Amino acid sequence: MKEKTLRLASVSIDSIDKKGNGVGSSLLDDTREIEVVVPFAIPGDIIRAKLGKKRKGAFFGSIDEIEKASSKRQEARCKHFGVCGGCRWQQMPYSEQLKIKDELVKQIFEPLINDKTCVHSIIPCDPNWGYRNKMEYSFSEDIKGNRYLGLIQDSSRGKVLNLTECHLVPPWFTNCMQEVREWWKNSNLKAYHPYSDKGSLRTLTLREGVRLGDRMAILTVSGNPEYVLSSSDIEDFVNVIINSSPVEKRGGNWSIFLRIQQVAKGMATNFYEMHLYGADYIREVLYLKEIPEPFLFHISPTAFFQPSLLQAEKLYSRVIELADIKKDSIVYDLYCGTGTLGIIAAKRAKHVVGIEVCPEAALDAKTNAKLNEIDNTTIFSGAVRHVLSQIKEEEKIGLPDIILIDPPRPGIDPVAMREILTLSTGKIVYVSCNPYTQFNDVKEFLQNGWKIESLQPVDQFAQTPHVENICVLSK
Template sequence: MSKTITLITDSLSSKGRALDREKKIEVIGALPGEEVLIELGPRRKKRRLGYLREVLKPSQERFTARCSHVPLCGGCAFQHWEYSFQLKHKTEIVKKEFHDLIEQHNPEMRPILGCEDPWRYRNKMEFSFSENRAGEKFLGLMLAGARGKVLQLKECYLVSEWFSNVVQGVSSWWEKSTLRAYHHNTDSGHLRTLTVREAKQGKGKMVMLTVSGNPDFALKKSQIESFTKCIQETTSDEHLSIFLQIQQIAKGRPTQFFEMPLAGPDHITERLHIDLGGKSHCFDCKISPTSFFQPNTIQAQKLYSAGLQMLGLKNATVLDLYCGGAILGLSAAKLAKEVIGIELNHHSVFDAKWNQEVNNVKNFSIHQGDVGEVLKQLDLESPDIVIVDPPRAGLDEKALSHLTKLAPKEILYISCNPKTQAANIAELAKVGYFLKILQPVDQFPHTPHIENIAYLQKA
């Protein structure tokens, strides 16, 4: 039988969940300084989960959530927290992770760049298919604190209403079919994920259905055609792209992905306005089905503009690592002498070349491959500036070593994980770099995630 207890919350975990004073219980949906009635859940590593049943004494910072799925849905952790306090909390996260570097280097700590409108900001969302033992079907986001369980999505205020319409339409299509949700442990079932994207300032919408690569569960032609028709009925947008992605797994081999266009253009186009050198520069950006693009278009403009304005770009040689579709590098090329980009994902490299051509940038080149390996092969002379925007894991030892050998005068380090960012910068400080500016940017309102810009100069 479930046990309920009353406790007073004290602080927040890295997942945005309230902790009791002893930090032994993690409460989903509570804020610091609240008295709450909770139902005790399973023990996870160091802490036990607590499911909020009633807020007995609410925090003055508590806010009425818009979405009916709060706090069950894992997509939002802070929708019940007034936005200005979210920004304050995220600033404190950056200060905490950079505490030692701030003490040593005394960098300029700039105010966090928040969203003017913190609702319906995402341009991309991935939804999961799931079934329970009774055969009940679910399509949506993961339940908070429930491993592998999916919430049937009815609404979401992080994305436009069209996303919810797509989920509802695909759910109805799935209910009428004999298709099953994919089960990883047995490599059985058909449907894995549904990825939905749209341009916020450009042109196009995109839907991609990811299915199992197990030939025993291959979709029939009629099933693919009915899925395509289902998506087309969700919008009148003539620039609607529909893809089927096959995810193939095999023991001892890397996972492989194969994309098949079903209808519409092979990409969508987003438009960004980057402020640089006293001017606003307009860039059209190609987004292919598997390419990375910042999920918050409006905040991406602020992120790129703020970062590039820190640099001495005029007549500089710039190296753009983990460049993706290369919008940072292409923007820098407006003032720089030369920009060289490196990116592993071949789809992003194709997009970068398209972006270069469409935006008429001549002084930019790109190389595909692992950053560490490509740097080793290129054997470049020391650039004036290096821009890095690595994955959450940060720069690996090989990339850090090559960056140290390159010895640029300036480094712009953009990260979605201040913890690994601070650890990397501490290593760079050992070889003579000084942290000059920190600039947090909130790209993900109502979540615990924070983007951060760090500007470094060589001593």
């Protein structure tokens, strides 16, 4: 097949877009100024870019050659850099990444803040390599039958890279994933193909409870009955995982699950979990600033946990500091996950209410309250929008003095927002891993009489463009 020749343009990169791509301008045909988005380019670079499609007013380009490198450019650490969609900022020193993230949060919130708003400097990610405690790898097969297990390639619509190194995770993740790839290559199992609904293997998720050395592996497979795994396939998988790092050599537990993902046209996707081996959770221990005793958390396979232990400790310590909880405070912890923030807050508060939609995480939150000898919390399993209206109707639990909010990336849904706005409270501490959706929500709070007290960015995602942000609101 003849390869399409793409037009070339020299692009001076001067900014970064929402996804962390370089953005710059170029003169097309020496006359027309165009905007070009170039993945892996950074401000100060002059790039000869191959021009692709125009999307939302800008051309999408790829690096053909770096004509002049930015003075900030450095050698990437990983051999997969530039292809892998995992960490896209390795070509910038970490100090530069922090500067950009710090500026980005200020830029996003600029229309909502004034001279009185306290904008704190970003809390760095330390260490900024090897910090992740969870990674999901995808199985894929091409038409020639070549098999791939690894991360999705950048800008590729799901093409998978056979990863052999990764510096965001501890080494055992990559070793274990490679052992699973070898096992798969010697088996008759096919990778799942979403368009045809054929094949078995979808993803391999690895998680770690860092302090106690617990490790979890979750194999997600198709729910199509034609492609179920045999008991010997499952047994082999378990053995591969256990033998990849035997517990006798390292301490800590293995926890292994099979997750069955059932898709049917017009129906919501269903997940079923089969516990295959070891404990049905991993444990994590957290140390918080100015709280002498450590906290212990059990985490189920489907439950959310912050992606880096050390950054989670810094994030939670800062949230508790900014919330300034008093002995008689009633605290609501919305989107509470395994109960982490609420349980820590409960040490200082009169009562804490946690709300979490994932039933397994809500159950973990109840277990975690007991494990930490906390008896002043009530955990509700359900969506924030439903539980808040139920709490108000029943009038058994007092209204909050402080609300902690930590929703998923899309932010607070409109019905939940309406419910939160009807709660009379003095303070909101809003944590988000997506400052863009956080900005929209905060704008709505401001339209309803709230004001921003402070902003505190926290870097939980070094080597990537993502940033976490805390916003404190008062009324």
